[in-house]
Amino acid sequence: MPEQTITLAGRGSRLGAVLIDSVILIPILIGIAMVTGFWDYFITRAANGIPLSLNENLIAFLVGQSLFLLLNGIFLANHGQTIGKRIMKVKIVDMDGKQVGFLKLYSLRYLAFSFISQIPVAGGLLSIINVLFIFGKPRRCLHDLLTGTQVVVHG
Template identity: 35%
Template structure:
């Protein structure tokens, strides 16, 4: 067999994102890492929530005739700007690598069960929205909101939103 001396070199390169369906089971993220990522995401959300709520409290004080220590609108505007920034960063990360900021810090990612990339639209409309709508049902919504995270303790270590969206959280 003749080889072309001018051809590009051929090599097998293992890409971090090239998941194989059999290897996903061994790469599943631990319950502790998933909890840690959720807690980190919650802490990151405090970055925008604190200024918004602080501004709201100051606005209520202004309504009672108390002079605020800082400009109320400016504090709330800062909070909403931080909310927008965190939202955009998380959307970009989810679209590119299946990670939120918290998941990225703990080196875990969301992928489809066949190992393919999970897109942003799938995350929003199939992973988040159905469980959110179930949770909004009066009188029984709390049950869906309770069952969703508790399913992590099953053999598959997948929450209800993972089962609905056909996704799995794996170590990167």
Template identity: 30%
Template sequence: MSDAVDQRFAPPQALVADVASEGMVLAGRGTRLLAAIVDALIAGGVAWAALKVPLLDSLAFNAGSPGLGSWRAGSTLLGLGVFLLVQGWPLLARGQTLGKMLLQIRIVRCDGSKPEAWRLLGLRYGIGIATNLNPVVAMVYGLIDSLLIFRESRQCLHDTIADTKVIKL
């Protein structure tokens, strides 16, 4: 009888196992870094070309030197526009930026499925872009984000937030 009483008040038992990601090989840290560098060079080239248009140049870079903690709306909006123009379609269609395509790696959910648009553009990239509202916050976020890739899971902070990982094709 005492066993029956103990069983009634025992906490529920459930087996929690990680979703198997068989057949998926994580992309290397160096490969991910190189893909990010390629993406930055592409975005920088497009932004440079856009700044040759006088109207965009005057919107992006206001006169004066406002200080470290200030935000320049024009340059942030230009950067967001360049990112969406260049990387938006490949990200949504294939889970890859142009740099990731070149290096044959892809963003997937932790269970191996294709990430949704809100997860990619909102959580994975949007939060990082939003930190640019304040350069000090952006520096702290960027440092933490970058250093977390050295975990065993090779997930940066933006991967953890969006429940994604980067795999080799």
């Protein structure tokens, strides 16, 4: 049986996948916030310089993560892809090109970095550093290094 060649996904494909995922997720989250009244509440507080409480941030975080899993959980578990990655024909694999277990994939690659990004200043800085790692030779973000994954061309 011939050995399968692994081709790393390009930076443009990865960016495209993230943008597609965001274009799908953000309007739905805004819609949920508007229907529940959270949008007006948030805008009013922001206009008056009042930050959300820890509990309010936690609820918003959990709603966002739940929606992310609702939209992408099956694709991640079965194919190592989000909707955006599927459209861009790339997928997440381990360093041997094999599928990564869902719990490891979600908890380390998505949940941990999403949670850390919520920390004022430090979270934003880490998010920038995470993304800048893609400009290194192996084209792997910090979350790829932590998880032991790479994003490759698929199909």
